[in-house]
Amino acid sequence: MSSTDAAGNVKTVIGGHRSRTSALLLLLHMRTFVALILVFTFFAIAAPNFLTMGNMLIISKHVALNALLAIGMTFVIIAGGIDLSVGSIVGLCAMVAGYLVLYGIDLGFLGLAYSIQFNTIEICMIVLVVGIFIGWINGLLITKLNVAPFIATLGTLYVARGAALLFSEGRTFPNLAGNPEYGSDTFRIIGSGTLLGLPVSVWIMVAVALIAAYLATRTPLGRHIYAVGGNERGAALSGVRVDRIKLFVYMFSGLCAAFVGLIISSQLQASHPATGETFELNAIAAAVLGGTSMSGGRGRIAGTIVGAFVIGILADGLIMMGVSSFWQTVIKGLVIIAAVVVDQVQQKLQARVVLQQNAN
Amino acid sequence: MSDASDEAHPIGLKIRNGSKIYPGTQALKDVDFDLRMGAVNVLVGENGAGKSTLMKVIAGVEQLNGGTIELDGVEVTFADKSDAAKHGVGIVFQELNLFPNLTVAENIFVGHEKTRGGIHIDRRAQRAAAAALMKRLEQDIDPNAPLGNLRIGQQQIVEIAKALAENARILILDEPTSALSATEVEVLFRVINDLKKQGVGIVYISHRLEELIRIGDYITVLRDGAITGSRSMQGVDIPWIVANMIGSASKDFPKTVGHDMGGEVFRVENICLPSPAGGYAVDHMSLSVREGEIVGLYGLMGAGRSELLECIMAQHPNSSGQLFISGKPLKERSVAGRIRRGLALIPEDRKRDGLVQIMTIRENLTLSSLADFTRGFHLSLKAEATKAAEFVKRMAIKIASLEHPVSSLSGGNQQKVVIGKALMTRPKILLMDEPSRGIDIGAKAEIFRTMRKLAADGLGILFVTSDLEEVLALSDRILVMANGRLTGQFPAGASAADVVSAATPNLNKVELS
Incomplete structure (x- = not known):
């Protein structure tokens, strides 16, 4: 029979290299982690002061911001979409936070002569709702009006950035120290406080990452996100409520961006309307580096976090070595391309191994 | 009788002992097929009987594993579709391969544009040639019209013109009337008759038996990859076709189990x-x-x-x-x-509608019934895996591991996964x-x-x-x-x-x- 022939051939070809193939496969599977160890070791040796506690904290603060955005982005990409608006949502949320800290809400437009002031918790809630709201708009455009995700979120990228500029007419909101009278003087803790020696922003990232990883792997919602990205029609016919899933991922991405907006404005004690420009690209890069497939259906939160660390360590390490920022940009691009190429190699190898196992 | 038909309709293409093997199935078994020129050669059979395979072999899309093809008495092998086109074999697939955003003339010459110096497309020459083809087909279709504006029947004519533009002497039409209205069918039949008179040999595939009897000159019936009947259309009626299509020995269908409804x-x-x-x-x-x-x-x-x-x-x-x-x-x-x-649906197109190809077998099986394994938010992976394993056993799905991607399974096993998924919802x-x-x-x-x-x-x-x-x-x-x-x-x-x-x-x- 021809089929046994074919199977036999496959066996003889691969059989000799089987252990090597599976070792290689494992290595490829862990590639982001391997890359992390490589860049870490490299800079630990090549860059003086890289291994100091202070530097580690700085890097982790930088990484937390990108990782937060990348977590939201990972869900969106797994569901088969893309969210270009996150950087602008960061900017808008920073401006909203700054405005609330400085002015509260002036009720003059209602003919009343006083304004409402908020404490830190209330400010955070409002800002997070703003982020979720913009994500909801993205989701509505994409599900109800059938706008392509790229275009819909490109639109909200501009609208949200414009809104951020309008908020202060392009100026910076300075001195966000808050007011003890209103209970907003604790606002600075989000960006510069520490808990058990780690920055609060890192704790926020860890919490969001754990929740996201749980959602992705241990809930029907997570499974449905993968299904929608893997085959939208097939998922719909299996009873998955595709529109709801899409709404969720964009709202979640908006929420993550709002966190970042809060953290940055608190860290700097100021809100600038250009905050977050091009952050969306770094977030996409971290997700892709972490093994998320741009065609949807594939990706892991843990991978994304590691991806964000690779990008963050690469950026800070190169700065410490005094490499020009132009070269940094080139290197970041090369790393992303290499990640995707390796991903393709792994896919091919994996498919071959599975086929072979089935033949046995 | 055979002498008379040889004279009127010489054999243009001849397949002897043609066989084609796909992994797991033999699509064609020792097929002898004569394609007569200036006539409509009808090909009929059930789904999976081998019609499409035979047609693809003639058009160069697939190659025979055994047997020979003779064109005008000379043995030939077609490396691919364009090779067959060079030998004058054209094919019109059931799914039209046209570009709605291009004009009729551009569609006709796509892939073999008329050019000056190999670079510049000679629009005027293309338009003129397209107009001439439309005249030959007696169609009033403007070569400059965007193809998307034409009715589906007219698009089919354009597809035929495309084959003729490559000087097709043999034209294969696969289910050409499935999307056409009654009047459009009439137009198509007139075109076919004209082509016949011009000496073109036509292979015509359809499920519509009455249509075949009306348009065909020769009929070939296929069943399970073998030819079960081949003759001139004279005296052929529907019972004869059906008998040859189905045969007397039925396949292995399970007998109705006596039970009360x-x-x-x-x-x-x-x-x-x-x-x-x-x-x-x-x-x-x-x-x-x-x-x-x-x-x-x-x-x-x-x-x-x-x-x-x-x-x-x-x-x-x-x-x-x-x-x-x-x-x-x-x-x-x-x-x-x-x-x-x-309600539960097993969709027709497994790949497109039935499965999420990149997910695992387990994930596909349980996709419609995740709520069964969920308490609050929490999805119990253990309960899920147990249930998936139970259905793999019940449906006798052949797998190496529940965690392999479903795309690694054969078609039959994939279909069982789709059915298993539907049954898990207790429909x-x-x-x-x-x-x-x-x-x-x-x-x-x-x-x-x-x-x-x-x-x-x-x-x-x-x-x-x-x-x-x-x-x-x-x-x-x-x-x-x-x-x-x-x-x-x-x-x-x-x-x-x-x-x-x-x-x-x-x-x-x-x-x-």
Whole structure:
């Protein structure tokens, strides 16, 4: 029979290299982690002061911001979409936070002569709702009006950035120290406080990452996100409520961006309307580096976090070595391309191994 | 007799002992085929009988594993489709390969543009040549018109012109009338007659038997990859064709298990779906299914069968009509809601609609019933894996591991995963769209046995097929659809000829116009 022939051939070809193939496969599977160890070791040796506690904290603060955005982005990409608006949502949320800290809400437009002031918790809630709201708009455009995700979120990228500029007419909101009278003087803790020696922003990232990883792997919602990205029609016919899933991922991405907006404005004690420009690209890069497939259906939160660390360590390490920022940009691009190429190699190898196992 | 036909219609292309083997199946077995020039050579057979394979071999899309092809008495091998085109063989696929955004002339010359110096496209020459072709086909189609503006019948003419532009002397038409209106069919038949007179040898494939008898000069019937009948069309009638298509020895269909049917479990009333081409794709369809009953819905391509199932599964928001499950109206507008009420669909296109290819076997099996393993938010992976393993065993799915991607399975095993997924939702009615498409004979028989067993357990099954033998052997009751309407209803054991003629009611209309 021809089929046994074919199977036999496959066996003889691969059989000799089987252990090597599976070792290689494992290595490829862990590639982001391997890359992390490589860049870490490299800079630990090549860059003086890289291994100091202070530097580690700085890097982790930088990484937390990108990782937060990348977590939201990972869900969106797994569901088969893309969210270009996150950087602008960061900017808008920073401006909203700054405005609330400085002015509260002036009720003059209602003919009343006083304004409402908020404490830190209330400010955070409002800002997070703003982020979720913009994500909801993205989701509505994409599900109800059938706008392509790229275009819909490109639109909200501009609208949200414009809104951020309008908020202060392009100026910076300075001195966000808050007011003890209103209970907003604790606002600075989000960006510069520490808990058990780690920055609060890192704790926020860890919490969001754990929740996201749980959602992705241990809930029907997570499974449905993968299904929608893997085959939208097939998922719909299996009873998955595709529109709801899409709404969720964009709202979640908006929420993550709002966190970042809060953290940055608190860290700097100021809100600038250009905050977050091009952050969306770094977030996409971290997700892709972490093994998320741009065609949807594939990706892991843990991978994304590691991806964000690779990008963050690469950026800070190169700065410490005094490499020009132009070269940094080139290197970041090369790393992303290499990640995707390796991903393709792994896919091919994996498919071959599975086929072979089935033949046995 | 053979001398006379040799003179009038010389053999242009000859296949001797042609065989074609795909992994797992033999699509063609020692086929001897004569293609006569200046005549319509009709090819007929059930789905999977080997018609498409034979046609692809002639057009160079596939190559024979054994046997020879002779063109005008000289042995040839076609490396690919363009090689065959160079030898004068053109093919018009059922799915038109045209570009709606380009003009008629650009479509005709796509891939072999008329150029000056190999770079500059000579639009004027292309337009002139396209106009000449349209004249030859006696069509009033403007070469400058964007193709997207043409009716589907005119697009088909453009596809034929495309083949003729490459000097096709042999033209293969695969189900050319499946999307055409009655008048468009008349136009096509006139074109075919003209081409015949110009000496073109035509291979014509269709399921519409009356049409074949009307247009054909020679007929070849295929069954299971072998030729079971080949002769001049004179004296051929539908019973002869059906007999050769199906044969006397039936395939391995499970015999009806004697069991009592329960009461009506599912009823649809007046389902209507407007068609984008005007009229209705599904036209006031009503039917009912009893517990434990297998209802076979037979119809030709484009009869509206799949659309009906899609309406039932809430895929067409602008459809109308009422659905009842166990007598209670079904008001849910979402797929999830309908699944909850006891409907389950096995879609026709497994790859596109049935499975999420990059997910694992386990994840695909449980995709519709995750709620069963969830408490609050938490999904119990253990309970899920146990259930998935149970269904793998129950459906006898051959797998190495539950965690492999479902795409690594064979077609038959993939289909079992789709069925397993549907059954896991504990449906009362199973809707199956072409459940045996694209799977090998062994897996087919297994799927059929599964259907029988499920019916014996009290499940109502409505299955759609364009395989005559399948609908005759499996159904407790046979419904026939044509043009979106119910055109026939037969008990088990109905004759093939009755079912076929119910499925092609527009023959008379064709002759009238």
